[in-house]
Amino acid sequence: MAATQICHRVSSPLPHRRTIFSHRNNAVNPPSAFCLPPKKSPYLRTTNGKRAKVKWVVRQSVAEESPPKSKDEVERLVEFLYEDLPHLFDDQGIDRTAYDERVKFRDPITKHDTVSGYLFNIAMLKSLFRPDFLLHWVKKTGPYEITTRWTMVMKFALLPWKPELVFTGTSVMGINPETNKFCSHIDYWDSIANQDYFSLEGLLDVIKQLRIYKTPDLESPKYQILKRTATYEVRQYDPFIVVETDGDKLSGSGGFNTVAGYIFGKNATTEKIPMTTPVFTQAVDENTSNVSIQIVLPAEKDLDSLPAPNQETIKLRKVDRGIAAVSKFSGKPVEDIVIEKEKSLRNDLIRDGLKPKPGCLLARYNDPGRTWSFMMRNEVLIWLEEFSLE
Incomplete structure (x- = not known):
């Protein structure tokens, strides 16, 4: 479930969402090695159950040596995500021009290596579930890195009792320094320790949420x-x-x-x-x-x-x-x-x-x-x- 966000629209003026990257559309996409996803979560669970924060960097000499083309480029992408991500599951959809064609999407049980595969995953989630999202924040966390924190709540409509599946966590989004587009999107769930694909722990986390709970059709506290x-x-x-x-x-x-x-x-x-x-x-x-x-x-x-x-x-x-x-x-x-x-x-x-x-x-x-x-x-x-x- 590589895409897992919703957010509130920011009040600051932004460029038109369909043209924010148009001046770079003619750029040649570099090889996928320009932006490799981290092998480990930025938060690792230790043996005593606590989570320790560790740092990682984009493993590419160009990214390490070249300064950003504009010191405000990543900040503009942060603002762009605040505007774009609410459309993840609506009819308008997200702006695919913000992503390299060869882009890596990963979560503990899903992976795609193209933007088309990512959009297919979004369409599948829309058809099988009723996704509801809350984006808590979006932050610049590195020269070519943005991190978001989110909550995703879905109801599996195909089962008679319509179980509710809840996932919370962070998404680390890598930025290609040549195109200033997103070239990786890696999700980390709060509910599991093994974040690698394919995580059996992640699969079991999904399965256990499918159990039957009968919630009456009555009003309850929000x-x-x-x-x-x-x-x-x-x-x-x-x-x-x-x-x-x-x-x-x-x-x-x-x-x-x-x-x-x-x-x-x-x-x-x-x-x-x-x-x-x-x-x-x-x-x-x-x-x-x-x-x-x-x-x-x-x-x-x-x-x-x-x-x-x-x-x-x-x-x-x-x-x-x-x-x-x-x-x-x-x-x-x-x-x-x-x-x-x-x-x-x-x-x-x-x-x-x-x-x-x-x-x-x-x-x-x-x-x-x-x-x-x-x-x-x-x-x-x-x-x-x-x-x-x-």
Whole structure:
């Protein structure tokens, strides 16, 4: 999946996207040796699971010795990518004149050596999946190198349960110093260690995401996936409102009938509010002894427009925008399993240098009386103190 970006349009004026390279169209393409992709990811996973940054250079004497034709050329290409990449999967498409005809595209399970092969790969992804992209940033990372960080979310429409596949990572794009066009595009996934083509680890990463999870066709809190590792996702949640009351334990149902009664009309105006998913149970302390049970209210609601609860034990509360690490699992979320998932997730976060807050949430998406356990979608969430994709 060599092409994996979407982005927001920048406000600065840019040359017309179809003519930005037109003054070089008559240049003779040099041999592919002008720009060889790096053999290793710029981020290598060490034996203790951490990732160490290493540097690499374009292996070509011309690139090493010749200064750029213009000191602003790479910066202009950065701006060009901000404009061009949103069209990766739409009818307009990307500007193929920005790429050498002999260009190397690689990710852990895909490779193409021509721009035509790359465009074929894009067309195939459009037909098999429903790609959605978020580009986090584009940066100059070398004299003839640009790096992008992205999130790609796809739904495999051919399977009845339409599984969601998530990939996050970086793309390192090499620039041919003779043509000032892209001559290589190498993707690195956050979820695997072996980035070489063909990576069996990469293939298994795809296969395991095809498993069945039943997510009800109900509204849920909006979020963006910032990063997906082998064991968890990092999500940025938009603000949402919950109705909550005291619970008994993380996996318990104590208090559910009380908050469900509120949305079914047991409130000051007898207003019925649509059901959403998931149902949260939240523990605010490390010992998970202080628990509340919560139902998320529709995004169109706000605290001023919601009817007042009939019971003092029911509260309406706005959850602010925040970033959470999330571990997803299936089966019946019994207490021992939930506690173990929370501990494992917290350990992974600390190992990766993140700062988890005390407490956690259990998200249950399914009605346990109507869903087979192997299809259940459950998640443990831990809010983070801070998070950066730099």
